[in-house]
Amino acid sequence: MSQVAEMHAGAAVEPAESPLTPESWGKLGMWIFLAGDAVGFGTLLAAYGVMRATSNDWPNPYNVLGINLTAFMTFLLICSSVTMVKALEAVGMGERRRAQTFLLLTALGGAIFVSLQGYEWTHLIERGLHIGGNPWGATLFGTSFFMVTGFHGLHVTGGVIYLLSVLGAVSRQADVRRKYNMVEITGLYWHFVDLVWIMVFTFMYLL
């Protein structure tokens, strides 16, 4: 039985955890959602890899796209993952103010990431990279770039909205420890977005 469940053992008897009675249905639900989402991203990246490997005129991504900005964006997402776990830690200790600060910093990191992605897209479109063609080679280079980074960007945007709504819920709760489960589930989503970017950065910008 979990620590928290043990704390409440006096009030109600908790069933032992098994695959069919998980400790948190919400967490299990989020993991199942993330598994499905991972298949989606995996399919996109696998298709990208095969197109890249079988194309004769695929442009060299780090020459065309530039990696200084995206390296910074990667660093930013890693930092936001740290602030997310720090928020969870603070919630566990019942420190509402600290939890609010870290949740806000996480959302801010995501918002800056999306803004930088918008800046990057604008810059690349001005240089001729379009979804239907580009001056450097294979047409599908632009198609796959906008498809994959756009899909990820939508996830980050959704994550920022999600984080802000959880920040609101945490702010309204006097005993912030009661929101541990909610913040942990939000964190799973946010770390997943970070994890996916790690793969996108390597496969689409560096390889």
Added chain:
Amino acid sequence: MAQTAEHKHPNYMAIFWWLAILTALELMIIFTGLPKLVVGVLLCSAALAKASLVAMYFMHLRFETRTLGLVALTPLTIGTLLVLLLVWDGNPFYHTSNVQPATSAVEKH
């Protein structure tokens, strides 16, 4: 439903530094001038190491139940199968199709 258990909190800053170091290494690898295949293998290894650190420690998979571990492994298995199938399909070495190119309507007449 009980409120979920609080996890052991690992040293998150240590994980952060590992992620930062691996990212810096990735950036260095592409400018080393090593053969493409070696660069590819090194970059994929670094990316997988970073993804594992995030999943195991930030997403607390290391401290989770076996059920959640299996749920997390499912897309990895499906993804690996997909890559193998696509590589098989995309590699011209395996293309043994005998389909002739279609003749145009003009050529037919």
